[in-house]
Amino acid sequence: MKTQVKALVVGGGAVGTSIAYHLARAGWDDVMLLERDELTSGSTWHAAGLLPLFNMSYATTHIHKYSVDFYKTLEAETGLNAGFAVVGNLRMAQTQERMDEYMLYASTAETCDVPYVFLTPDEIKARWPLIRTEDLKGALYHHTDGYINPADVTMAMAKGARQRGVMIERKWQADAFRWTGESWEVTATKMVEKGGNLVPSDEQIVITAEHVVTASGNHAQRTARMLGIKMPAIPVEHQFIVMDQDPALVEFRKDHPEHPVIRDADAQSYVREERGGWILGVYEKNAPARFEYGVPDSFRADLFQLDLERIEDQYMAMNHRMPSAEDCGLKDDFNGPICYTPDGNPLVGPAPGLRNMWLAEGFSFGITAAGGTGYYLAQMMVEGEAEIDMASLDPKRYGDWMTTEFAARKNEECYDHVYILHHPDEERPACRPLRTAPAYDRQKALGAQFGFVNGWERPNYYGPLDAPDSFDHDSRSFRRGGWWQYAVEEARAVRQGAGLIDATAFTKHVIRGPGATAFLDWFTCNKLPKVGGINLTYALTTAGTTRTEYTIVRLGEDEYYLVSAGAWTAYDADFLRKAAEDMAGEFGYVEIQDVTSQWGVFAIAGPRSRDVLTEIVKDADPATVLGNKRFPWLSMRNIELGMCPVRAIRVAYTGELGWELHHPIEMQNYLWDQLMAAGAKHDMKLVGARAQNWLRQEKSYRAFGTELGRDATPLEADLPRFVDLSKEFHGKAAMQAKGIRSTCVTLLIDGPDDADPWGREALYHGETRVGRLTSGGYSVAFDKSIGMGYVSPELAVPGTRLKVKMLDRLWDAEIVEDSPYDPGNETIRKDA
Numbered sequence: 001m002k003t004q005v006k007a008l009v010v011g012g013g014a015v016g017t018s019i020a021y022h023l024a025r026a027g028w029d030d031v032m033l034l035e036r037d038e039l040t041s042g043s044t045w046h047a048a049g050l051l052p053l054f055n056m057s058y059a060t061t062h063i064h065k066y067s068v069d070f071y072k073t074l075e076a077e078t079g080l081n082a083g084f085a086v087v088g089n090l091r092m093a094q095t096q097e098r099m100d101e102y103m104l105y106a107s108t109a110e111t112c113d114v115p116y117v118f119l120t121p122d123e124i125k126a127r128w129p130l131i132r133t134e135d136l137k138g139a140l141y142h143h144t145d146g147y148i149n150p151a152d153v154t155m156a157m158a159k160g161a162r163q164r165g166v167m168i169e170r171k172w173q174a175d176a177f178r179w180t181g182e183s184w185e186v187t188a189t190k191m192v193e194k195g196g197n198l199v200p201s202d203e204q205i206v207i208t209a210e211h212v213v214t215a216s217g218n219h220a221q222r223t224a225r226m227l228g229i230k231m232p233a234i235p236v237e238h239q240f241i242v243m244d245q246d247p248a249l250v251e252f253r254k255d256h257p258e259h260p261v262i263r264d265a266d267a268q269s270y271v272r273e274e275r276g277g278w279i280l281g282v283y284e285k286n287a288p289a290r291f292e293y294g295v296p297d298s299f300r301a302d303l304f305q306l307d308l309e310r311i312e313d314q315y316m317a318m319n320h321r322m323p324s325a326e327d328c329g330l331k332d333d334f335n336g337p338i339c340y341t342p343d344g345n346p347l348v349g350p351a352p353g354l355r356n357m358w359l360a361e362g363f364s365f366g367i368t369a370a371g372g373t374g375y376y377l378a379q380m381m382v383e384g385e386a387e388i389d390m391a392s393l394d395p396k397r398y399g400d401w402m403t404t405e406f407a408a409r410k411n412e413e414c415y416d417h418v419y420i421l422h423h424p425d426e427e428r429p430a431c432r433p434l435r436t437a438p439a440y441d442r443q444k445a446l447g448a449q450f451g452f453v454n455g456w457e458r459p460n461y462y463g464p465l466d467a468p469d470s471f472d473h474d475s476r477s478f479r480r481g482g483w484w485q486y487a488v489e490e491a492r493a494v495r496q497g498a499g500l501i502d503a504t505a506f507t508k509h510v511i512r513g514p515g516a517t518a519f520l521d522w523f524t525c526n527k528l529p530k531v532g533g534i535n536l537t538y539a540l541t542t543a544g545t546t547r548t549e550y551t552i553v554r555l556g557e558d559e560y561y562l563v564s565a566g567a568w569t570a571y572d573a574d575f576l577r578k579a580a581e582d583m584a585g586e587f588g589y590v591e592i593q594d595v596t597s598q599w600g601v602f603a604i605a606g607p608r609s610r611d612v613l614t615e616i617v618k619d620a621d622p623a624t625v626l627g628n629k630r631f632p633w634l635s636m637r638n639i640e641l642g643m644c645p646v647r648a649i650r651v652a653y654t655g656e657l658g659w660e661l662h663h664p665i666e667m668q669n670y671l672w673d674q675l676m677a678a679g680a681k682h683d684m685k686l687v688g689a690r691a692q693n694w695l696r697q698e699k700s701y702r703a704f705g706t707e708l709g710r711d712a713t714p715l716e717a718d719l720p721r722f723v724d725l726s727k728e729f730h731g732k733a734a735m736q737a738k739g740i741r742s743t744c745v746t747l748l749i750d751g752p753d754d755a756d757p758w759g760r761e762a763l764y765h766g767e768t769r770v771g772r773l774t775s776g777g778y779s780v781a782f783d784k785s786i787g788m789g790y791v792s793p794e795l796a797v798p799g800t801r802l803k804v805k806m807l808d809r810l811w812d813a814e815i816v817e818d819s820p821y822d823p824g825n826e827t828i829r830k831d832a
């Protein structure tokens, strides 16, 4: 057995096998896969094998689509038939809300080239008469997906991998990982059978690998412990039952093809055919998390006891939907561990804090995702970046604040939510509140309805003071929800008076030391600000696309304060630290401190914001301290608001006159009370993140995670004014080599009366699809829907008329000049 390889993949389930295959296909000829037992002996063996294309996430839809297309090619390559039954997938809706969800999904599906059609209840009945349709509104039908045999597809990928030179070693368990500074030394133990258990023998070897990928399925917690990192990948019980033959189905099938996979989302279940009977799979309530602290040796390709009581509702619902199933007996049952993460997306990408260590863990739709994960992860490892932005799957989207208890309870919630209505304005309740800034209670008492940002509670909007606990839940919609009017009033307040926004969740880093200036000059693409000044800038990937957006404040000659998006603290910290370490030889030591939890942030904005601050600012000359001369736009000053020292930054993400007030977190309540008292004299309104998101689109401010990500360069985001081409910086040559593949634009949209886009909709020019929205919302300045997105460069011209696909119809839209509201930045620069 070889002991030195380029890449070692740990885990021989569908996911690890696909990764090994795709690494070899991408050109790495020295790849080994270790499996502690037999291939497919983890969750893969008992999966139902469904390959649903339906997914509300752009990246995941790409991943699933790749798998469905790729699996169809495997037989020709390997000679092995993976049993792909392309029977289609019928996703039914019992309510108009569910149809709204499908229409939103369908628009996203178009942006990923996933085909679909809508069917009426009559059309369903005509094709599949065994389905009860009277209480249906309709269905979404994918004809290209279906189901596959999970073990067979894994074996086919394994054969394809071997054909491409991959070494697959079974009964070897990775037991320890040591980074030497250049490669990983992985201690592997030979596993042997003992009384039905799989136990370690005394035989051990050390394998040296330049890169390691872990795809350890239900063993993720053990893997995390060995690596000294945290992973919120913990399995939950998942059940499906197999029924005896259904005579009506047998009769129907004499002259009809197989039924599609039938999903009754409102009944939390799916049904598919199996040898003349039905398989019923459910996503029920109260399924418990398992193996929080590891998988026992005695659990191999095993199952848990079936809990029929727990799935009674779904069973009854199946009998309602397929009345002929009612008299069929139970033939077989499966209750297995299905790995989850708190948001349902797997953890794919570089491990936090470690070099050349890649994670592919936490898969709940691992059969569907395996192909695409292998393909895109191999791109990341071999080429440096994937062609799609994989950030939404990055393992570092959770920080060190995450615990086992949090992950287990959140994963149970996520499982339970598989078939809920996936409102884009959804906020999930489990494990909350957890990370609260001091002003949380004050905000809550004033009607704040909170969103969950990387564990932090952040006001989304301020609802009625006497709102019942269910207010936010009941406000959700695929159209304009119950919260919409509150956000409109908040947005107007910022445009016309003053608004106060909590931005405490921002990620904040201090960078200092003799090498800090040279390092940051190389690390980011814009000019560095002068002492006391600020700049908006970007750090790029090696592929020249946007890795992170920073507001850089220069505190001293060699001291900087970097502010970036709140959701991405660990993601940004990891990138900064690794880059500084890599460049230490050139730039010297750079100290990097994550100060996110030490600083609270309030943003005050609006034409009257200066008046509010003047009430409480302490200065020898309070009348001028906030004026343009002493405090110009895009600068930082240390000021005192009452007794609170404040690092004030004159920027406003809403595009109004305004300041970000960074303050010691322990003085937050004091500052809040000061601002509230002063604001009361100027009709200041409390404003949440939703209004802010609309307002920034009126200024064409790109947001990280939507317009800005690893699939577009800052030049494609149309931000040349923040890119200093006269200097050398990380990713510059790659950015220039990419050219302009598509361009970011702002659109004003004549949409439906009761809905705005969410930022995932397809864009059309005539009959041709030409791009997609990445943000959407409502503009109070123009009294219509607004959006930002990417289109082909030749169309990215103000005045171009496009169409936006919303609610299954095309609506007129026009590309407008950047910053349609106050293009000259008059209001932001306004003097006292």
Ligand SMILES: Cc1cc2nc3c(=O)[nH]c(=O)nc-3n(C[C@H](O)[C@H](O)[C@H](O)COP(=O)(O)OP(=O)(O)OC[C@H]3O[C@@H](n4cnc5c(N)ncnc54)[C@H](O)[C@@H]3O)c2cc1C
Binding pocket: 010, 011, 012, 013, 014, 015, 016, 034, 035, 036, 037, 038, 039, 040, 041, 042, 043, 044, 045, 046, 047, 048, 049, 050, 051, 172, 173, 174, 175, 215, 216, 217, 218, 219, 238, 239, 240, 334, 335, 336, 337, 338, 339, 360, 361, 362, 363, 364, 365, 366, 367, 368, 369
């Ligand atoms: C009842 C049920 C039905 C399901 N139905 C579907 C479905 O219809 N469609 C779908 O897409 N998904 C489905 N799933 C989910 C699917 O089974 C998983 O997402 C998928 O199998 C995960 O694959 P994996 O390769 O990540 O993990 P696994 O298949 O669990 O593989 C991990 C492998 O790593 C090995 N390993 C772990 N640690 C080590 C180590 N230290 N050294 C060496 N080897 C190690 C394990 O032995 C194991 O073989 C279902 C799950 C369940 C429970």
